[in-house]
Amino acid sequence: MKTTVTALLAGLIFGLGLLLSGMANPEKVLGFLDIAGAWDPSLALVMAGAIAVSLPAFQLFKGRKESLLKETLQLPTNTHIDRRLVIGGLMFGIGWGLAGFCPGPALVASGAGLEKALIFTLAMLAGMGIFRLSAHKMIPARG
Amino acid sequence: MTIDWTAFTPVTALAGGALIGLASVLLLIFNGRIAGISGVLGGLLEGSSGIGWRLAFIIGLLAAPLAWQLFAPLPPIKIEAGYPTLIAAGLLVGFGTRLGSGCTSGHGVCGLSRLSPRSLVATLVFMAAGFATVYVVRHLLAV
Structure with a gap:
């Protein structure tokens, strides 16, 4: 129950941060990505502000096995830089730049x-569903 | 490169970023989880463990504009893209973030805060793809 409340709070604060920062506004995001046009550098500061807060906490916390609510800490274990990571990042970046x-x-x-x-969100969920149904076969993880 | 100083919003960008960082820290220290939006959503679609906290986090994100409006009018959210672009972009973002195991939040904020080389590569790849896409769309195709 407590973990549901903390997750709800985290989602809410995350969303308020996206609204305040301008990151929730595609026009602003595209202004940042348009480096050859009239460039708006604001979103670089969004990432800087986020990491300034989260990096110290992640470094302090990452050796622990349990959260403060006794949940097992589940951090990513995959360290391979493989084809999936790069192709996935490219696809994501293209979609991000389009919309x-x-x-x-x-x-x-x-x-x-x-x-x-x-509409974008529904298409995104469909993209995730298509991945679920197909990707394991299409692109080998390693190579 | 020309910087558009009139669009530059350093204070709200940093403050909003700090809120995003704070939310990621809360989810880590209480739930023991990474605040990666595509991972949280993908886990819901795939029936991964932790339906409760995942759903709560997503509801928090969706409710953020309502919470904001209790205190102030919403900031502008301007979506220029048309429906075909939004659908194509959504499919790419959904598929790509699952294939590449993360997006701006999971790789860009949490991964960099964990000092993960894999997340650094992913972040550089999707940022580069985003810059390149906007360059092609706005300056080569001049849409």
Whole structure:
């Protein structure tokens, strides 16, 4: 029960951060990605601000086995830099550059009731579903 | 490169980023989990363990605009892309983030905070792809 409340709170604060930072606004995101145009560097500071807070905490916490609520710490264990990582990153980056949405902002903008954000989110969920059904066979993890 | 100083919002970018960092820290220290939006969503679709906290986190994100509106009008969320672009971009983002095991939050914030070389590569790849895509769309195709 407690872990549900903390997760809800974390999601809410995450979403408020996306709204405050401008990251939930595709126009602003594309202004950052348009390095050859009139460049808006703001979003570099979003990442800097986030990492300034989370890096010390992650470094202090990562040796632990349990969270403060006695949940097993589940950190990624895969350290391979493989074809899937690079091809996946390329696909994601292209989609991000086309629409100006990455997953978090798409959900926040959907929560704001914007029809276009909802369309993007549904397509994103479909993309995840297609991956689930097909990707394991299409692209070998290693190589 | 020309910097658009009128669009530059350093204070809200840093403050919003700090909230995103704080949310990631909360999910780590209480739930023992990584706040990667595509991973949380993908886990829900695939029936991974922890349906409760995953759903709570997503509900928090979706509810953020409502919580914001209790205190202030929502900041602008401007979506220029048309429906075909939004659908193509959504499919790419959904498939790509699952194939590459993460997005801006999981790799970009949490992964970099863990000092993960794998996440650094992923972040560089999707950022480069995002910059390149906007360059092609806005300056080569001049859409």
